[in-house]
Amino acid sequence: xxxxxxxxxxxxxxxxxxxxxxxxxxxxxxxxxxxxxxxxxxxxxxxxxxxxxxxxxxxxxxxxxxxxxxxxxxxxxxxxxxxxxxxxxxxxxxxxxxxxxxxxxxxxxxxxxxxxxxxxxxxxxxxxxxxxxxxxxxxxxxxxxxxxxxxxxxxxxxxxxxxxxxxxxxxxxxxxxxxxxxxxxxxxxxxxxxxxxxxxxxxxxxxxxxxxxxxxxxxxxxxxxxxxxxxxxxxxxxxxxxxxxxxxxxxxxxxxxxxxxxxxxxxxxxxxxxxxxxxxxxxxxxxxxxxxxxxxxxxxxxxxxxxxxxxxxxxxxxxxxxxxxxxxxxxxxxxxxxxxxxxxxxxxxxxxxxxxxxxxxxxxxxxxxxxxxxxxxxxxxxxxxxxxxxxxxxxxxxxxxxxxxxxxxxxxxxxxxxxxxxxxxxxxxxxxxxxxxxxxxxxxxxxxxxxxxxxxxxxxxxxxxxxxxxxxxxxxxxxxxxxxxxxxxxxxxxxxxxxxxxxxxxxxxxxxxxxxxxxxxxxxxxxxxxxxxxxxxxxxxxxxxxxxxxxxxxxxxxxxxxxxxxxxxxxxxxxxxxxxxxxxxxxxxxxxxxxxxxxxxxxxxxxxxxxxxxxxxxxxxxxxxxxxxxxxxxxxxxxxxxxxxxxxxx
Amino acid sequence: xxxxxxxxxxxxxxxxxxxxxxxxxxxxxxxxxxxxxxxxxxxxxxxxxxxxxxxxxxxxxxxxxxxxxxxxxxxxxxxxxxxxxxxxxxxxxxxxxxxxxxxxxxxxxxxxxxxxxxxxxxxxxxxxxxxxxxxxxxxxxxxxxxxxxxxxxxxxxxxxxxxxxxxxxxxxxxxxxxxxxxxxxxxxxxxxxxxxxxxxxxxxxxxxxxxxxxxxxxxxxxxxxxxxxxxxxxxxxxxxxxxxxxxxxxxxxxxxxxxxxxxxxxxxxxxxxxxxxxxxxxxxxxxxxxxxxxxxxxxxxxxxxxxxxxxxxxxxxxxxxxxxxx
Numbered sequence: 001x002x003x004x005x006x007x008x009x010x011x012x013x014x015x016x017x018x019x020x021x022x023x024x025x026x027x028x029x030x031x032x033x034x035x036x037x038x039x040x041x042x043x044x045x046x047x048x049x050x051x052x053x054x055x056x057x058x059x060x061x062x063x064x065x066x067x068x069x070x071x072x073x074x075x076x077x078x079x080x081x082x083x084x085x086x087x088x089x090x091x092x093x094x095x096x097x098x099x100x101x102x103x104x105x106x107x108x109x110x111x112x113x114x115x116x117x118x119x120x121x122x123x124x125x126x127x128x129x130x131x132x133x134x135x136x137x138x139x140x141x142x143x144x145x146x147x148x149x150x151x152x153x154x155x156x157x158x159x160x161x162x163x164x165x166x167x168x169x170x171x172x173x174x175x176x177x178x179x180x181x182x183x184x185x186x187x188x189x190x191x192x193x194x195x196x197x198x199x200x201x202x203x204x205x206x207x208x209x210x211x212x213x214x215x216x217x218x219x220x221x222x223x224x225x226x227x228x229x230x231x232x233x234x235x236x237x238x239x240x241x242x243x244x245x246x247x248x249x250x251x252x253x254x255x256x257x258x259x260x261x262x263x264x265x266x267x268x269x270x271x272x273x274x275x276x277x278x279x280x281x282x283x284x285x286x287x288x289x290x291x292x293x294x295x296x297x298x299x300x301x302x303x304x305x306x307x308x309x310x311x312x313x314x315x316x317x318x319x320x321x322x323x324x325x326x327x328x329x330x331x332x333x334x335x336x337x338x339x340x341x342x343x344x345x346x347x348x349x350x351x352x353x354x355x356x357x358x359x360x361x362x363x364x365x366x367x368x369x370x371x372x373x374x375x376x377x378x379x380x381x382x383x384x385x386x387x388x389x390x391x392x393x394x395x396x397x398x399x400x401x402x403x404x405x406x407x408x409x410x411x412x413x414x415x416x417x418x419x420x421x422x423x424x425x426x427x428x429x430x431x432x433x434x435x436x437x438x439x440x441x442x443x444x445x446x447x448x449x450x451x452x453x454x455x456x457x458x459x460x461x462x463x464x465x466x467x468x469x470x471x472x473x474x475x476x477x478x479x480x481x482x483x484x485x486x487x488x489x490x491x492x493x494x495x496x497x498x499x500x501x502x503x504x505x506x507x508x509x510x511x512x513x514x515x516x517x518x519x520x521x522x523x524x525x526x527x528x529x530x531x532x533x534x535x536x537x538x539x540x541x542x543x544x545x546x547x548x549x550x551x552x553x554x555x556x557x558x559x560x561x562x563x564x565x566x567x568x569x570x571x572x573x574x575x576x577x578x579x580x581x582x583x584x585x586x587x588x589x590x591x592x593x594x595x596x597x598x599x600x601x602x603x604x605x606x607x608x609x610x611x612x613x614x615x616x617x618x619x620x621x622x623x624x625x626x627x628x629x630x631x632x633x634x635x636x637x638x639x640x641x642x643x644x645x646x647x648x649x650x
Numbered sequence: 651x652x653x654x655x656x657x658x659x660x661x662x663x664x665x666x667x668x669x670x671x672x673x674x675x676x677x678x679x680x681x682x683x684x685x686x687x688x689x690x691x692x693x694x695x696x697x698x699x700x701x702x703x704x705x706x707x708x709x710x711x712x713x714x715x716x717x718x719x720x721x722x723x724x725x726x727x728x729x730x731x732x733x734x735x736x737x738x739x740x741x742x743x744x745x746x747x748x749x750x751x752x753x754x755x756x757x758x759x760x761x762x763x764x765x766x767x768x769x770x771x772x773x774x775x776x777x778x779x780x781x782x783x784x785x786x787x788x789x790x791x792x793x794x795x796x797x798x799x800x801x802x803x804x805x806x807x808x809x810x811x812x813x814x815x816x817x818x819x820x821x822x823x824x825x826x827x828x829x830x831x832x833x834x835x836x837x838x839x840x841x842x843x844x845x846x847x848x849x850x851x852x853x854x855x856x857x858x859x860x861x862x863x864x865x866x867x868x869x870x871x872x873x874x875x876x877x878x879x880x881x882x883x884x885x886x887x888x889x890x891x892x893x894x895x896x897x898x899x900x901x902x903x904x905x906x907x908x909x910x911x912x913x914x915x916x917x918x919x920x921x922x923x924x925x926x927x928x929x930x931x932x933x934x935x936x937x938x939x940x941x942x943x944x945x946x947x948x949x950x951x952x953x954x955x956x957x958x959x960x961x962x963x964x965x966x967x968x969x970x971x972x973x974x975x976x
Contacts, residue, residue: 083710108692108821112699115722119703122714131714138718142725142820149821150772161819165732169724176720185711314711522713558727565731 008101011151012144013050015158016101016110017043019144020094022137023114030124031088032076038069042095049099057099065096087120107148114141126522128514142166168565171557179533179550181543182526185314200280201239201430201451206249207395210430211386211407214482216448219278220432221286222515223444226272230288232434233478234271234324236454236466237286237446239431241303247344248395250413250428255283257299257307264304264463266292268325276515276523277316283307286431286446288322289466295320302336303427304328304464315523329463332425337458340425348396348417355421366424366459370467373418377472380404382411384474386486408470408477412453415469425458429466434481440512449482575627575638582620582645586610589650599625613650620644664828668811673832676743677763680814680827685737687730693822696726729820736770736816737825740787744833745794747809749965751930756801756835758809763792772818778810801837804926805973809833838965839923841931848909848932871897875939908954909936911964913947926968933968937961947971 008016021043028036049056069092070080077085094113100106118134118141143155143162153161200220202209221237242250270292277285285298285306294300295318297309308316329336343352354376362368380400388406391398396417399410406414412428419426433452435444454468471478477485524532533541538549583593583602591609593602603621607614623641627633667686689697700719707715745759758777764770764787774782775795787793801807815826871884874896884897911932916925929945936943937956944954945964950971952964 104821105692108695112695115699115718116703118718119706119712119715122707122712122718123710126712126714131717134714134718138721145820145822149818165725165728165819166721168728168731169721172724172727173717173720176723177717180716180720182716183708185709187705187709521717524713524716525711561728561731565735 006104008103008107008148009151010050010053012104012107012147013046013101015144015147015151015155016098016107017046017050019111019114019137019141020046020098022140023117024091024094026121026130026133026137027087027091027117030084030121031091034072035069035076035088035091038072039091039095042099046098056102059100062096062100065099066092069096083123087117087123090116090120104148108145111141111145111148114144128517131521139163139166168561171561172554175550175553175557177524178529179546179553181546182524182529184526200282200448201284201432203240203282204249204251205242205409205413205428205430205453207388207391207409207413208407210409210451210453211388213451214386214407214449218448219511220280220446220448220450221275221277222518223276223435223446224274224442225444226274229437229444230271230324232480233471234288235432235434235444236289236429236452236468237432237435237450238289238291238429239284239286239305241301241305241427241429241456243303243339243342243427245342245344245413245417247347247393250409250416252305253339254301254303254305255307256301257309258302259300260294262292262294262300264290264326264328264330266290266323266326268323271322271324272319273322274317274319276519277312277318279313279315281311281313283309283311285312285316285318287320288324290323290326290328292321292323292326302333315518317519317523317525317528327463327465329458330461332458332463337425340427340458341420341423343417343420348394350394350397350401351414351417352421354400355418355423358418358422362422364460366457367462369419369422369424370457370459370465373415373422374467374469374472376418377411377415377469380473382406382473384408384411384470384477384485408453411469411473412455415455415467419455419457427456429454429456433468433478436481438508438512438515440508441515443512443515445511445515575624575641578638578642578645579624582624582648585645585648585650586617599628610650613648616644616648620648664811668828668830673808673830676831677741678743678829678831680737680740680742680829682734682738685734685825685827687734687823687825690817690822690824692817693726693824696722696822700726725820726822730823732819733816733823733825736773736818737814737827739766740764740770740773740814742814742829742831744809744831747833747835749836749838749962749969750801751838752801752804752840754801754837754840755798756807756837758797758799758833758835760795760797760812760831760833761792762787762795762814764788765790771816773814773816775812775814777812782815799835801835804837804839804923804969806970807835807837809835836966836969838969839926839930841934842924842927845928845931845935848935849912849915850909871899872940874898908942908944910944910946910954911936922972926971930965930968933961933964 024039024043031039045057048054070089073085073088073092074080076088079085080089090113094110094117097106097110097113101110114137118137121130121134139159139162142165143158146153146158146162201213240252241254242252244251244253271288273288275286285295285308287306290304291300291306294306295308298318299307299309301307358369358372362372381404382400383405384407385405386407388399388410389403391403395410396414399406400414400418416426416428430451430453432446432450433454434450435446437444452468452470454466454470456464456466459465468478474485519528529546530541533546538545579599586606586609587593589610591602591606597605599621603618606617606621610617620641623637623644627637627641667684700722703715703722704719706712707719741763743761743763745761747756747758750756760775762773762775762785767789769789770787773785773787775785775797776782777797777799780797780799783795783797785793785795797809797812799807799809809831812829812831813826814829815824817824871887874883875898882899884899887897909932911929913925913929916928920928929947933943933945937960940956942954942956943960943964945952945967947967950967952960952967
């Protein structure tokens, strides 16, 4: 059996400390400060123990420290289960395990803890730099395992051997990564802490909430269109629909899935695309208006907001078809229409009066009221700005008639308010508008600063009609982008600016690499795996065919590696090989060479047995003896020997 | 209970793995078929850890977690190959084994030859359940492993099954092989602890040839030893050198001080082993004292002589008495 009770040498202790540090350092951001400091102290203690060759701390002290650490983690998170507390506990264990390195067994446990911490890091971030950093950690940890088994080689040699072994493991990793049948997680309920807050559109919209998003250039989602990228003015990415208004804030009302299938008849040409949604911590999906199909495990609310069955906490990818010319909700229910008319009692007298006047002028003719409203917004000369002035209680009135400066949420709110005052059902729709094609990989990137709010009005016979009041006053916001629409000099996120082209170019490239990483490495989920393998020609890729392909390919790699690893088994000396050919021919004539027999002695015996060839035999034996025993063998003798033997036909 | 079961399973595996009773012809090459590989306890923990990491990666949909676990799984496979390679195709030949006295520890020398162009590291060699000897073999070099084994009885002791194992490089898997080389150790009878005085019989001249050379053919001097007869002390030399050590005069001629060690003259009550022990003791004493001695045991007569060869021959005869000649 393997001896696991050998004591840990000093060198091994240093290695283990290095491995633990490599696993611990990337995590310092994610664990509480006190724990990072305590772990640092434990590492320093370990270093001192090794340096000064002090005695290990007594067992009872370690037990106390484990209890203290666990209690500390519990106090911090009110739990010891889950992602962050779990990682914190692993850090506690790793730090204390280093203080009780007694036998080789402890070294193995420490190395395994380091591997676990690498996984723990991936819970927080999976970017390319993280991956590279983890490679270093795995390399050092593997070298530590090597040192735990044989601590004599120099550190650089250990690292080199570890790198070699990991390189040999790479083919298996690639095959397993591509072919190992993937399972869509989670396998069990995830602890609460997995739902971390992410920035993005929220359930409510009040003045300033979307303007705030315009300062972020984080990606909301990426889109790959099957055909041509549609014009900017068509790119309305539908998100939460907000029919409820309390005088200041618009909010969603429908949070439940109402339609498992698209409830309206689609019409017009289709736009096909694949959308890769970044996690948003909500159930929300985004889709180009109007979606003609629903992604798996999703549904529409009664106001046509696409919802996922599970919270979008991982990057998600779905294919969609959009039908921009669809008229949805022609037969909308009375309740829905009633909801779309509710205004808070009181407030905004001027807007109410405006609506009432339109109502008087056009009566029940919603389309005419809509046209009047658009005309009114046009004539008001409203200014689109990221820095609107603060508004008082009658914010619709103030925006429409006094300040006349606002961001898209002001426009949408005022427009819906006025329509409702005129008796036309209307609602606010939040989402994203536009996006920018990355010239490097052709993906349309939709960022947080593309967040937008627009409106829908219900017109008899046409259903819900999209009107974007922002487009009336600032058409360049819709046709071009945010930077073109806001007055120059206003603070824009870096990427939204149109100057500094080389930096943008660089950023595009980085984004394209990140997107490739997201699509192919991080987003390699069961769906992607099936698509990819089907594309490779593996018909009907299910777990059986994947496992079979995996087994075959891994076998091939294993054979290749085995051949490489077991190469140069025994190099037969060429002179000896030639000599054996010769003795084989002589043996055919009845004189068998014995292993202990010298060439000259054998030659005499053979010459006596085959006198006809005595001269040739003596010459060959002489050559062989020279090659074997001469102080400076002549290379040419080998060729001569081979030639003689080739011509030797007894 | 578990331990006995494990032991029994191991024994039956060994019987299957080493079917040969007779020693194997050398050199014994550890071909692929004779090298066995199984995970160690550390390897099993490693595997368990990988499964846990995989479950975590699946649960949290961590693509890099999958990559990590697959890389480590690949590492696990690769380490099997490396461990296997560390063992495969070692050529093993028996070395020498110096004779020991029964009750002592025999040191079996085993020559392990590495014909490959890179070194083999951290091999453990042990006999039966004995303590392992850790060795490395350099590139295209050979190393001698000295394996200690307690020698309880006189006669030829054949080396039992030898295990060679390695867990290098990662300690996750263990490759091992069994060899039964043709390696024997001659075990002399243990010299009796308490021995009666040497049988100086009156007829020291019996059967020996003393013609032409007198007992007092002076041949030199050496330091006096307590067993030396006072008649041979060089008193004149002592008188010349004040405070000098006592010196013994040496006389050439086989019969100078010669003793016959006779089986038949030992007391009837002694059994074979006791007789052999006593004879061995006398032989050693006689040799240490520089006396010539002869041996007569049933089936063998050794003419009186002294020196290492005589001692070796005599002890060997005692060791193999009624034991066959191997």
